[in-house]
Structure formats: structure tokens, C-alpha cells
Amino acid sequence: MSIADIFDDAQKSGINHRSLTKRLHKLEAKYEAQNKHSDFEEEIKDYVLRCLEVTKSERAGQNIVKFVCTYCAFEQSQISEKEEQDGDDEEDTNSVTSQILIMLLPHTAAKDKVLRYRATQIVSQLMGIVQEIEDELYQAIRHELTKRIRDKVPAIRLEAVCALGRLLENEMDQEAQAAQEKSRNSEDEEMLDDDDYEELESASLLDKLLDVLQNDTNADVRKALLLNLPIEPKTLPYLLERARDKDAAVRRVMYAKLMPNLGDFRHLSMSMREKLLRWGLRDRDERVRKAAAKMFSTLWIEQVAKTNAQTETQINEGIVPSIEGGEPQQPKKKHIGFYNADIPALLELLERVDVINCGQEDGAGQEAMSEFWNLRPDYVQAVVIDDTFLAELSPESAFMARTFYDFCARNPEQHLIALEENKLPEVTRFGFHLQTCLNNVLNMQALSEDEVEEEAIQEAEFICEQLLHIAHTLDYTDEIGRRKMFESLRRVIAMHDLPEEITKLAIEALRLTCTSDIAGEKEFIAVVQEAIAEVQDVLTEDKSSSTNEDNGTNREHSPADDESFVSAQSELSTRSDATARPVETQAELRTKNMTPEEAEAYHLKEVLIQLKCLNIAHTLLQNITSDFSSNISLDTMINTLIIPALHNQQAALRERAIECLGLACLLSPALERANRSVFVYCMRKGHDELRISCLKILCDCITTHHTKSTDTDNGQAAEQVDLSPFVKAFGYSAEVQTVATTCVAKLMMCGFYKPKIAPVEANQEDEEEEGGEKVVDVFEQAIEAATEAGTKGYELLTKVKAALVADARGKEQIEEPRRQS
Known part of the structure; x- marks a missing residue:
């Protein structure tokens, strides 16, 4: 079989590439025996050049590229075996791989994009195969590929960054060595001229790739760099930044593939852990949210559980790590599957993500734990919240209990199972623990700053908040428990030293302890007013x-x-x-x-x-x-x-x-x-925060109490909506303008605006002849005023109006204008 026949079979399918590679290697040996190795190389290069003109969509071209890479990999392995047998470390500069690379380099800058793509593709894949290469050839390849990362074709940029990513590890090692040599020879800096410094600064391949990672317009290029760049302290911030990438696929790859390759998440800073959770769990793409939830529920918890399991195993086996060293330990088998549910590991994980901050209402801790309970039923079975657990609460355990109660409230079946297995305490006992935590907070606040730390007070308040959140999910059908909670919460509300959040949660829980009828609401109002x-x-x-x-004397009584x-x-x-x-x-x-x-x-x-x-x-x-x-x-x-x-x-x-x-x-x-005039007066005379509050109140009052235009028979509201406060707000600061336009748009979408079609000139003449008065809609005036003044957010009003008009047309709610005869 000739070389042409081998390439002809290789382009048809990729299944028999290995057998064809062996046949081609035998032909190469025959050519060497006849001293015609140069003819063999020329023939190989000729067939490689032919495939450069094949477009990307052609399957034959892809098969040829794979075959060439397979043969070059086989050749490199043969060279390595020969060097090991002969003990010769000299590089083989005349190998077929090197000749192909030298031949392809000029074509990477060809005018035809098909030639550039195929040449860059082969060079990129061959650079992942070669083990040793000449310095001159390496610099030439690096130079050409660096130019290709700015190519206008995204596929070419993709191949270029993949190749440069393979070269980057060697590049970073060289930079580290150069930095060490520079530090050693810092006394001889004057020996280096300015050209040398410029060459060192411009040679940073990592900076160029990081710039591409941040600014390239193609998502596949950014994704390739995300997977190929080494994880180093310098590159880590740029890699984690892709969690906010505009493309959902890149964000998902960051959570699903980069984070497992990162290693232990505890190497990240606490703020970065919290950001990754918040960004991922609140992403607009469902697949990204699932990837972030899986990262938290499987990857991070298993890393902590693995550490705890290894420590426990060493303690059980009597192995104590020693700095002086000891007998080498036997290699352990790789653990398969999840570790056993470990509640201390879960508490440590919550501590690692700073649950005191991320566990608040605007934090991502609740979302993370909600996904955790759904994805890890083994931990659901392992949780037991009894008196011992509640008596030794920490911020992490309190937050875990709160999220577990929320999970049981969303899943009635799980709640019944937890009650049957005595995993949840009675309401009466819970009331005693809540009172104990509240007393602890009051005692800490009574102490001076020298006697108690602010962090301890913050933790105690956080624990109380979590217990009050749990109180929102309790079943108050037990009359004894309901009375206990009612008395405890009533006393909590009357404590003026407690923080506002605790008081708010206590009032909301107190409303649940009262009945839902009118009598229960009157009781609730009376208790709160007391x-x-x-x-x-x-x-x-x-x-x-x-x-x-001070005085000790009585003064005259005053009314x-x-x-x-x-x-x-x-x-x-x-x-x-x-x-x-x-x-x-x-x-x-x-x-x-x-x-x-x-x-x-x-x-x-x-x-x-x-x-x-x-x-x-x-x-x-x-x-x-x-x-x-x-x-x-x-x-x-x-x-x-x-x-x-x-x-x-x-x-x-x-x-x-x-x-x-x-x-x-x-x-x-x-x-x-x-009191409508009170809000208008405060909006005119107050500061921006007060104006924003008044505008929102006026909007809510109109939405709640006013009659919509579509609710009456004649299509007009019983009382015309007064938009003058919102129109006046168009002249205030940008924040106030934004709120004002948002409120007007909300009223339009709530049905207070009846869209109309502007009549043609003939219709206007008919109206004037009939003597009818033209009714100008207040919303039309507001939209016109916002547009003329250039109010911030006026585009929202025009878009809402266009959407309402289109919707009304679709529902045939607007009469079409009469045609001119």
C-alpha cells in the first residue's frame, strides 16, 4: 500500500487510523533503508498541504487532521523509546512533525481564511503532541499563534488560544526562572539595557491570554481559555470572574468544570465563596443555577467531609501526624461515592461561607441550603433537632435548623416523617429555648464593651433571628405551646433594647399565634399597642x-x-x-x-x-x-x-x-x-429619600383605592388619576426621576391607562363639526412631559405604551380608524 492509498483510506473514516499509522511507519522505514527519507517527508507534506483547502464542514478534512496527529504522536513515542534505549538526549530536528510545523507556519497568515484555519488547527494539535522542540521553531510558532488570537475568524482564534494554553505552562516556568535570576542579579541591573527590559515585558504570554479571556467576543474562545489556563494565584481572579460572563455556557463551565479542577474550595477567600454562591444560585439560566447548587451540595460538602473522615480514620488507627516524620503510610484506596452524612462537616461548610452575612434575607445562604436539602436526602435523614441541639446553638447550627424547618414546611411529607422520628421539638420546649436565647442577648447588651465583644453580640442576635424564623413555621394547634409562644413573643416586643429585626420577626410570629379571624386580629393589635x-x-x-x-423635693403639679x-x-x-x-x-x-x-x-x-x-x-x-x-x-x-x-x-x-x-x-x-396632600407636600419639600417614599406610597394608594378605566361601563374612571406629583418629580434628581417613571409605567400596566389610536384628519374634522370636546389623557400628557424633559427612564413609558397598544389591538379592544372615502 502506497502513501496515497493510506491517506485515501484515512480520509474516509477514523476507525482504522491506528493500523494505517503502523503501515505508514513501515513505509517510512523502507524509505530510510533506501536513503530516501527526504522524499517520504516531501510526500507527507504534499498530502498535508492538500487538506488545507478543505473547509471546516467537510468530514474528510477533519479525518486527515486526526490521522496526521495520530501518526506524529506515534513518531514522538518512537523517538522517546529510542532516546531511552540509546541514552541520547539530543533533539531530533529532522522529524516529520518538525518538518510539518515548519511547512505550516507561513500558511497560518494566509489571506484565505480556510487555509489559515486548517494550518492553525494542525499546528495547535501538534503542539499538544510534541515533547521537545527547537528554541527557534518554538519562538516562531509562538509568534505566529500570538498573532492569530486577534484573527477576525472566531474558529481560528479558538485554535490559537488552545495551542497557546498548552505553551503557557512552559512560559510561566521560564518567567519564574527569569524572575529568580533577576532577583539574584539585582545588583547588576545596569548590565541590561532598555531593549532587554522591553523584550521581557512584551513577552508575557499570560497577560495576552488574560486580555483575550476578558475581552474576546466569542464565547467558545473564552470557554477554551477558561479550561486551558493554569490555575495560579495570578490567573485565579480572572478565571473566577467568568462566573459573571455574559454567555450562560461559559458560566456553567466555570461552575461545573473549573471548580472541580480548582481543588479545595477553602483556598478561596471567604468573600469570593459568598460571591460564587450568590452569582450562581441567582443566575438567570437554570443550568447555571443547577451547576452552582451541585457545586455547593456535592463538591464543597464532600471536600469538608473527606477531611473529617480522614482525620477520624487517623485517630481511630492511632496515627498521629508528626513533624519529625515516621514510617511511610500505605497508599489508601480512592473513595468512591459520597461520604457518610456528617453534620459537623455541614456546620463547618456553613462557617466557611460566613453564614452570619450570607444567611440574611438578601444573602444566598437560604437558597444554597434549600438546594442542599433537595439534593442530599442523606443529610436530611441525619438531622436531629432535639433539646440538646437547641441548648448548644451556634450561628451555623441555628441557621441549619432554620433552613431545615423551612424545608419541612415546603414538604409536608418530610415534616410528618421528622415528627414521627422525633427530629423536631415540641412548640412548648422550643418556646423555652427561644426565651433563653433572648435573655442571653439582653444580658450581653447590658455589659460594657470591655466585658463582651461585639462579634459575640452579633452572633447571639443572629441565633435569635433564626429561632424567630423557625417560629414562623411552627404548628400552633397545640394550645399549650401556642400560649407559651404567645407570652414569650409578647414580652419580646415590649423590650426596647432588642434590635429592630428581632422585634419585627417577633411581631410577625405573634400574628401567627393569634387566630386568622377578626377577633384574632383585634387581639394582635391590642397586644402590639400595649x-x-x-x-x-x-x-x-x-x-x-x-x-x-437629683432634686428630692416636690414641685407644683402641672397638667x-x-x-x-x-x-x-x-x-x-x-x-x-x-x-x-x-x-x-x-x-x-x-x-x-x-x-x-x-x-x-x-x-x-x-x-x-x-x-x-x-x-x-x-x-x-x-x-x-x-x-x-x-x-x-x-x-x-x-x-x-x-x-x-x-x-x-x-x-x-x-x-x-x-x-x-x-x-x-x-x-x-x-x-x-x-392625607393625600400630606404626601404631596412631603414630596415637594423633603429630601430625595422622602420623595421616593412618597411617590411609592401615592402609586400604591392609586393602585389600591382608585377605579380602573376598564371597570366602568363607559370606559372612563369614576375619579381621574392625578399624575401631577409624578410629573413634578420629573424635575428632581435622577433617582427620583427613575422612581417616578417606574410608578407611571406601573399604573399604566395595572389598567389605569386606556390606549387609543390617534384619529386621522377626517375624523378630527367630524369631531369639530359635532362640537365634541377632545379629552386629553393624563398618561399621554405625562409621557409627553417625560419625553420632552429627557427624564431618566422615559424610554420605559414609551415601551409600555407601545406594548399596551399592541396588546389592545390583538384583543380587538380598540376601534380601528374610519377609512377616508
């Missing part, structure tokens, strides 16, 4: 105790003494300075006999107490649905707490008060109509 009164009484108690200690901070009355219709004046008078009377330092501390505490009360009221209004007409005590809370806070000079109090008033207006249409 807690507000107890919190406000802290100021009165502090002042009375300080007065008795203001009979009124506490919560006893001021005012009607909803009257919001004048008379509401604020009694509060200011009481404050002046209380601070009359105090030193300036004591008065300042008292005013600060008063602001904090009022802010605490407003936060409680805010959470209360978020968790009720009844109208104010059915509960007069809510009116009292508005008059004595929220409205006075609106007149306060503290910005934080005004912001929280306006939010509370907005929630109240959502529950009462009459209250919304009476």
Missing part, C-alpha cells in the same frame, strides 16, 4: 427616677404631668402645629432640671424610643388587613404616634412616620383621601 405603650413608658420611668434622686407621650389626641382632619406643641412642652418640662449633657442624652434616647415605636407600628400595619373603621385604637395610634412624628425635626422619624402613614392609607380609603 407593647408600644410599655416602650414609651421607659422615658417616663427614667425621668421620674432621675428627678427623685402636663397627667399626660404621657401617648396621651395626646388629635383628629385626622386637623394636622396643625397644635399636635406638636404639647409634645415639645412635655420635653421642655422633663429636661428643665437637667444638665446640658443629661438633656442631650435624654433627647437622643427619646428619639430612639420614638423610632422604636414607629418600627413596631410599621410592622403592625404590615400584618393586618382590617379597616380602621372596625378598630378605633388604630386611629388613636395614628393621632398620638405617627402624626406627631411627622412634625419632628429628625429626618429618620419623618421617613418612618410617612411610611407608617402610607401603610395606614392602604387600609383606609377615607384616610388616604384626607
